[in-house]
Amino acid sequence: MSLTSIVMFLAIVVVTLYITYWASKRTTTASDFYTAGGGLKGWQNGLAISGDYLSAASFLGIAGSVALYGYDGFYFSIGYLVAYLVVLYIVAEPLRNLGKFTLADMITARFEMAKVRGAAALSTIVIVLFYMIAQLVGAGALIQLLFGIPYWVSVLIVGVMMTIYVLFGGMTATSWVQIIKAVLLMFGTVVISFLVLLKFDFSIFRMFSEMATATDAGEAYLNPGLLYTNGINTISTLLALVLGTAGLPHILMRFFTVKDAQTARSSVIWATWIVGIFYVLTIFLGFGAAAFVGKDTIVAANPAGNMAAPLLAEELGGDILFAFVSAVAFATILAVVAGLVLSGASALSHDIYGQIIKKGKITEKQQVMAARIGSLVISVISILLALGAQTLNVAFLVSLAFCIAASANLPVIIYTIYWKRFNSNGAVWAIIGGLITALVMVAVSPNVWNPEPGKAIFVGTPLVTLTNPAIISVPVGFICGWLGTILSREADVVKYNEVEVRAQTGISVNEVSH
Amino acid sequence: MEKKGGKPIDYEKIAKMESFRQLSRKKNAFLWTMTVIFFVLYMLLPVLTSYTKILHQKAIGEITWVWFYSFGLFIMVWGLAHFYVGRANKFDKEAKEIIEEYERGAGQ
Numbered sequence: 001m002s003l004t005s006i007v008m009f010l011a012i013v014v015v016t017l018y019i020t021y022w023a024s025k026r027t028t029t030a031s032d033f034y035t036a037g038g039g040l041k042g043w044q045n046g047l048a049i050s051g052d053y054l055s056a057a058s059f060l061g062i063a064g065s066v067a068l069y070g071y072d073g074f075y076f077s078i079g080y081l082v083a084y085l086v087v088l089y090i091v092a093e094p095l096r097n098l099g100k101f102t103l104a105d106m107i108t109a110r111f112e113m114a115k116v117r118g119a120a121a122l123s124t125i126v127i128v129l130f131y132m133i134a135q136l137v138g139a140g141a142l143i144q145l146l147f148g149i150p151y152w153v154s155v156l157i158v159g160v161m162m163t164i165y166v167l168f169g170g171m172t173a174t175s176w177v178q179i180i181k182a183v184l185l186m187f188g189t190v191v192i193s194f195l196v197l198l199k200f201d202f203s204i205f206r207m208f209s210e211m212a213t214a215t216d217a218g219e220a221y222l223n224p225g226l227l228y229t230n231g232i233n234t235i236s237t238l239l240a241l242v243l244g245t246a247g248l249p250h251i252l253m254r255f256f257t258v259k260d261a262q263t264a265r266s267s268v269i270w271a272t273w274i275v276g277i278f279y280v281l282t283i284f285l286g287f288g289a290a291a292f293v294g295k296d297t298i299v300a301a302n303p304a305g306n307m308a309a310p311l312l313a314e315e316l317g318g319d320i321l322f323a324f325v326s327a328v329a330f331a332t333i334l335a336v337v338a339g340l341v342l343s344g345a346s347a348l349s350h351d352i353y354g355q356i357i358k359k360g361k362i363t364e365k366q367q368v369m370a371a372r373i374g375s376l377v378i379s380v381i382s383i384l385l386a387l388g389a390q391t392l393n394v395a396f397l398v399s400l401a402f403c404i405a406a407s408a409n410l411p412v413i414i415y416t417i418y419w420k421r422f423n424s425n426g427a428v429w430a431i432i433g434g435l436i437t438a439l440v441m442v443a444v445s446p447n448v449w450n451p452e453p454g455k456a457i458f459v460g461t462p463l464v465t466l467t468n469p470a471i472i473s474v475p476v477g478f479i480c481g482w483l484g485t486i487l488s489r490e491a492d493v494v495k496y497n498e499v500e501v502r503a504q505t506g507i508s509v510n511e512v513s514h
Numbered sequence: 515m516e517k518k519g520g521k522p523i524d525y526e527k528i529a530k531m532e533s534f535r536q537l538s539r540k541k542n543a544f545l546w547t548m549t550v551i552f553f554v555l556y557m558l559l560p561v562l563t564s565y566t567k568i569l570h571q572k573a574i575g576e577i578t579w580v581w582f583y584s585f586g587l588f589i590m591v592w593g594l595a596h597f598y599v600g601r602a603n604k605f606d607k608e609a610k611e612i613i614e615e616y617e618r619g620a621g622q
Binding site: 071074075078079081082084085086088089090093204205208209211212219222223224225228230231234235238239242261262265266268269272273276279280418494497498500501502504505506507 | 523530538553561564565575577581585591596599602606
């Protein structure tokens with residue numbers, strides 16, 4: 001670990017801790033803790049959404065996939081971006097108009113029942129834990145590689161940092177860590193892309209014609225098919241990507257940090273531009289790494305290709321750029337896991353403890369205390385799981401989290417806002433049906449079972465060939481919600497009037513966001 | 515939105531107002547039409563790349579059509595995001611008028 005690396009690494013730690021200290025003085029109520037008081041501006045929230053969304057899987061994972069598999073690596077960039085149209089058109093504004101702190105708040109705005117809230121909180125916690133294990137295990141491995149510290153120390157550093165941010169600074173600290181990270185990440189990515197383009201004389205045509213011969217795949221590198229050879233699998237994966245974002249708890253939660261639907265709207269526009277430009281640049285990161293670092297070096301550092309971007313930075317910009325990009329990767333991980341802790345804690349402390357166990361009879365002070373304890377519990381559980389999961393191949397967990405979000409959360413969100421006949425029975429069926437289908441199908445998939453020892457978690461033949469079950473589990477989520485609804489006589493037209501009026505006009509948003 | 519002096523809001527009344535019904539219909543028709551369009555254009559990508567070779571052909575130099583299609587999807591996202599904002603601002607105005615209409619009615 002070079003001196004430059006140490007300095008930049010420490011700079012990230014010091015700056016983020018200072019922000020946490022500053023934020024802690026502004027965190028006194030539950031609304032401060034969960035939503036930064038709902039006072040973020042559109043551009044701030046847009047940057048924070050980008051910071052929350054561009055995980056290590058996006059930054060290091062996509063750059064690595066493009067480097068190794070050419071066009072096929074780029075599928076993820078497209079899916080992750082188009083997903084924002086689903087968020088913007090269908091989910092963001094009604095969510096802001098109906099919800100308070102959590103997804104469950106929004107659904108129970110229509111069905112005020114413990115079973116509905118419990119089901120929504122359960123799916124939130126499951127998604128958060130899967131996503132978090134993937135991030136923490138990835139973080140441990142990465143920091144180990146970048147800075148040469150042991151895996152368990154790396155996980156503990158990240159784990160302790162995220163706990164401190166959330167515990168003391170709540171959503172205010174988390175948002176600003178995400179904003180800073182988004183700016184650093186964009187800066188780093190633009191610099192590397194510029195250096196890559198410089199090598200190609202700023203000619204896209206020249207870049208493509210050189211890439212056609214730069215790798216051992218030849219021209220096939222520039223076409224689909226190097227990684228994804230099974231059509232249904234490709235379609236299923238892309239389906240999970242585009243529908244999952246609109247059901248991810250830590251992304252949904254970001255819409256409660258703004259004051260109204262108009263600000264929610266402008267934050268998605270900001271996020272769309274930032275995230276979109278970033279994903280375009282992943283082409284340059286990937287191509288550059290393939291051309292100037294080379295496949296063998298990338299795979300030798302990490303078989304999944306995660307080191308492609310940092311190695312490219314070292315190749316083009318020497319020690320300083322390498323140290324900078326490594327520090328950015330570190331900040332990236334911290335920003336994402338902090339957002340995850342917060343959304344997990346909101347489901348645990350606000351939904352399960354505050355609303356179900358205490359039935360909402362809980363003082364402001366107790367709420368904040370519960371939120372802090374909940375954050376601690378979520379942090380400790382995920383750190384322990386991550387320490388135990390070191391040797392597991394967890395790369396599939398991120399797309400699994402997207403798949404569960406698309407299968408368990410999106411159907412119930414859409415039905416709650418747009419379907420008059422929908423009822424609480426349907427809500428529970430939709431969530432549980434989507435959740436169980438996705439989990440079971442992954443449990444019998446090639447991610448978990450492989451006849452060759454060491455390739456997956458267990459040795460054996462998988463029951464299904466789909467690596468991502470979205471193409472089955474998303475429709476199942478929708479069908480369960482519909483079946484559960486029509487099999488129950490319950491209907492609540494009066495309550496739907498309220499939900500429809502509030503969702504469409506934003507009337508009374510002051511009351512809910514209070 | 516302004517608060518109404520603590521008076522409970524009669525959601526049922528608003529929900530039954532003709533102007534609100536119209537807005538709701540118009541808004542939903544817009545949202546779902548656009549969603550179907552962008553969803554189909556997006557899902558067409560893996561279908562075309564997996565089951566046909568159309569996008570594998572070279573367009574300019576070594577750049578194949580799949581890159582143009584992909585970049586087209588990026589342009590679509592930015593374009594439709596701004597298109598949405600334009601329409602949503604209009605819907606906001608109508609929603610405000612509906613609330614005003616309701617308040618006038620409620621005040622009598």
